[in-house]
Amino acid sequence: MRSWLNRDALLQAIVLLAVVAGMVWLVGNVQSNLERQNINSGFGFLSERAGFGINQTLIDYTEDDSFGRVVVVGLLNTLLVSVLGIFFATLLGFSLGVARLSRNWLISKIAMVYIEIFRNVPLLLQIMFWYFGVLRNLPSPRQALSIGEAMFVSNRGVVVPWLEAGAGAVWYGVAFAGVLAGGFWLRRRALKMKLNTGQASRVWRPLALLTLALFAVAALLAGVPFTLDVPYLKGFNFRGGLTVIPEFVALLLALSLYTAAFIAEIVRAGINAVDKGQREASAALGLPESLALRLVVIPQALRVIIPPLTSQYLNLTKNSSLAVAIAYPDIVSVLAGTTLSQVGQAVEIIFVTMMIYLSLSLLTSWAMNRYNQRMALVGNAS
Amino acid sequence: MQMFRQIFLCFGLLVMATLTVSSTAHATGQTLELVQKRGHLKCGVSQGLPGFSTPDDRGSWTGIDVDFCKAMAAAIFNDASKVKFTPLSAKERFTAIQSGEVDIIARNTTWSMHRDTALGVDFPVINYYDGQGFMVRRDLGIKSALELDGATLCTNQGTTTELNAADYFRSNAMQYEIVAFEKADESVAAYNSGRCDAYTTDHSALYAQKLKLTDPKAHIVLPEVISKEPLGPLVRQGDSAWNDLVRWTHYASLTAEELGVTSKNLKKMSRSSNPAIRRLFGLDGSFGANLGLSKQWAVQIIGSVGNYGEIFERNLGVKTPLGIKRGANALWTQGGLQYAPPIR
Numbered sequence: 049m050r051s052w053l054n055r056d057a058l059l060q061a062i063v064l065l066a067v068v069a070g071m072v073w074l075v076g077n078v079q080s081n082l083e084r085q086n087i088n089s090g091f092g093f094l095s096e097r098a099g100f101g102i103n104q105t106l107i108d109y110t111e112d113d114s115f116g117r118v119v120v121v122g123l124l125n126t127l128l129v130s131v132l133g134i135f136f137a138t139l140l141g142f143s144l145g146v147a148r149l150s151r152n153w154l155i156s157k158i159a160m161v162y163i164e165i166f167r168n169v170p171l172l173l174q175i176m177f178w179y180f181g182v183l184r185n186l187p188s189p190r191q192a193l194s195i196g197e198a199m200f201v202s203n204r205g206v207v208v209p210w211l212e213a214g215a216g217a218v219w220y221g222v223a224f225a226g227v228l229a230g231g232f233w234l235r236r237r238a239l240k241m242k243l244n245t246g247q248a249s250r251v252w253r254p255l256a257l258l259t260l261a262l263f264a265v266a267a268l269l270a271g272v273p274f275t276l277d278v279p280y281l282k283g284f285n286f287r288g289g290l291t292v293i294p295e296f297v298a299l300l301l302a303l304s305l306y307t308a309a310f311i312a313e314i315v316r317a318g319i320n321a322v323d324k325g326q327r328e329a330s331a332a333l334g335l336p337e338s339l340a341l342r343l344v345v346i347p348q349a350l351r352v353i354i355p356p357l358t359s360q361y362l363n364l365t366k367n368s369s370l371a372v373a374i375a376y377p378d379i380v381s382v383l384a385g386t387t388l389s390q391v392g393q394a395v396e397i398i399f400v401t402m403m404i405y406l407s408l409s410l411l412t413s414w415a416m417n418r419y420n421q422r423m424a425l426v427g428n429a430s
Numbered sequence: 431m432q433m434f435r436q437i438f439l440c441f442g443l444l445v446m447a448t449l450t451v452s453s454t455a456h457a458t459g460q461t462l463e464l465v466q467k468r469g470h471l472k473c474g475v476s477q478g479l480p481g482f483s484t485p486d487d488r489g490s491w492t493g494i495d496v497d498f499c500k501a502m503a504a505a506i507f508n509d510a511s512k513v514k515f516t517p518l519s520a521k522e523r524f525t526a527i528q529s530g531e532v533d534i535i536a537r538n539t540t541w542s543m544h545r546d547t548a549l550g551v552d553f554p555v556i557n558y559y560d561g562q563g564f565m566v567r568r569d570l571g572i573k574s575a576l577e578l579d580g581a582t583l584c585t586n587q588g589t590t591t592e593l594n595a596a597d598y599f600r601s602n603a604m605q606y607e608i609v610a611f612e613k614a615d616e617s618v619a620a621y622n623s624g625r626c627d628a629y630t631t632d633h634s635a636l637y638a639q640k641l642k643l644t645d646p647k648a649h650i651v652l653p654e655v656i657s658k659e660p661l662g663p664l665v666r667q668g669d670s671a672w673n674d675l676v677r678w679t680h681y682a683s684l685t686a687e688e689l690g691v692t693s694k695n696l697k698k699m700s701r702s703s704n705p706a707i708r709r710l711f712g713l714d715g716s717f718g719a720n721l722g723l724s725k726q727w728a729v730q731i732i733g734s735v736g737n738y739g740e741i742f743e744r745n746l747g748v749k750t751p752l753g754i755k756r757g758a759n760a761l762w763t764q765g766g767l768q769y770a771p772p773i774r
Contacts, residue, residue: 086667087528087550100592101608111596184623203624204582283580284627285607294625295609375611375620381587386610389521389588392549
């Protein structure tokens with residue numbers, strides 16, 4: 049028995065060694081061949097000056113910053129559209145999935161038509177549709193639609209007033225984090241109390257008091273470090289405020305609507321997978337249908353829903369790379385696009401881009417697997 | 431998708447770099463031999479830029495860059511049709527030439543020091559002197575690029591234009607916002623729908639793209655030229671014989687124009703006693719043989735695509751929809767920059 053195990057281990061070690069040696073040989077070969085062809089290699093370019101502008105940056109960025117910072121700017125833009133896309137797609141997908149099973153004929157058919165349309169048209173076309181379709185019909189900045197002379201909608205995007213944070217703003221951040229933590233703790237306490245004694249405890253009133261207290265402290269410490277930045281028209285475009293560029297809106301819209309159709313089908317399948325008896329039992333206990341759905345059916349359906357839902361989240365994140373078609377500055381656009389052509393080192397840059405997507409996907413999978421474990425059917429402890 | 435193509439090309443480069451351990455054909459230079467053995471030239475062009483390289487209504491490629499590759503094929507095979515054109519996006523082009531997917535790229539590409547020294551490519555010659563400019567809507571009432579403070583610019587990604595625009599606006603203390611598309615078609619469409627105040631790229635391309643707008647007359651090209659954009663074909667570094675062939679293909683068509691030799695008067699000119707013409711025609715000297723070609727190489731070029739002047743007028747000149755004047759691309763004898771070293 050023991051000798052068999054050893055032979056297995058030995059074989060595996062040999063294979064592993066061969067794979068590693070092969071990789072080392074490959075990398076060395078690529079390097080020497082690139083050198084022989086006088087093509088630059090290595091990652092030195094990351095610290096060089098980028099020299100080009102990017103029209104949506106979540107952190108400070110100018111042309112003087114390095115290509116390394118370009119990577120961060122692009123990554124944050126990808127994250128922004130992916131996270132928001134996942135949020136809206138989940139919200140809409142769950143509603144559609146439930147609507148699809150509604151006994152109301154009209155609601156269920158509307159959901160069906162939606163799903164069939166959005167699921168069956170290629171995503172790239174949908175992105176182009178939202179981008180060019182919507183863009184064409186918006187006025188120029190000088191004729192912008194104005195909402196209360198503070199918010200403007202034009203073909204340059206949506207410009208809204210924005211709070212400019214000054215020096216002491218970090219205290220407000222701390223206060224906000226405190227409120228979140230407090231709320232979380234209060235909820236846990238209330239749940240525990242309900243489980244142990246059956247008594248409901250107050251959550252909202254102490255939370256409101258906590259919020260008030262924490263922000264009062266923040267105000268005492270830092271005063272009011274915010275100034276309102278209202279956009280105004282100057283020359284060609286609006287200055288000041290916060291601009292939501294049309295590329296972002298089109299991409300977010302297309303990604304959310306497209307993925308929602310798939311999530312709706314997953315949710316429908318998940319709900320259908322819950323035994324009919326569960327619903328009947330909750331009806332027999334006198335639970336109204338909405339509560340039965342929320343407390344009995346969906347928690348059980350989630351076990352079926354989460355694994356395929358994870359793949360949809362991964363798909364959405366990867367699909368966000370189609371941004372390149374409509375000039376949204378995501379990681380593919382700024383790194384595997386502009387940076388690649390300025391620097392010309394395809395091997396390194398495509399490698400970095402692939403690693404970034406791989407890390408994002410693995411992280412998402414890991415988080416969803418954790419969530420799935422929590423949702424999994426807990427075996428009878430006794 | 432472009433991304434897949436990019437990865438595919440990159441993968442190709444990797445495989446090539448890995449496998450060509452012993453066979454060093456690409457680097458030490460037998461491109462001409464390879465091309466002759468294959469029977470056709472593989473030429474990388476743009477995805478559609480009127481006047482430079484664009485497929486016509488019957489699907490055959492036309493333009494000054496297309497004619498460059500045809501001239502190469504005429505010199506090598508005495509048959510200008512022995513070219514396979516591969517449309518490439520701006521960011522794919524260098525990988526395509528590095529990986530050996532094409533033998534030459536004639537894709538309105540700016541010769542810059544970084545590209546020449548860091549990418550393993552060579553620029554043998556300049557076939558069009560260009561410079562970056564701006565196109566705006568006529569009704570904006572703008573006369574100069576210096577009035578563009580705060581403007582939004584549409585442009586193509588993966589070009590020198592993004593950098594030039596950044597430099598220009600910065601050195602004139604003006605603000606701008608840039609929207610960079612992967613394909614020229616999409617950036618023109620976005621400009622057309624009002625996403626941007628100005629479209630910026632090389633002057634020649636501005637005139638070409640203007641034709642694609644809904645109402646070309648409603649747009650004007652501003653007079654400023656904000657950069658030097660010497661456009662020319664490029665080849666893999668390390669094969670100087672191939673380099674020579676590319677360079678002298680262009681110089682042969684320039685020399686022909688200088689000497690008044692056209693595709694129409696070839697027969698008459700072949701009887702000329704002018705020694706310069708006799709050398710061009712391969713009647714004296716062994717210039718063709720030194721390039722690894724036939725004696726008639728230059729005659730084959732001029733006979734199939736004409737001299738530089740004919741190529742220019744046919745694709746870009748004042749009688750074409752683009753209506754571009756010779757300007758900097760006139761012969762040096764007429765105040766331009768096109769100057770060929772002597773064939774002797």
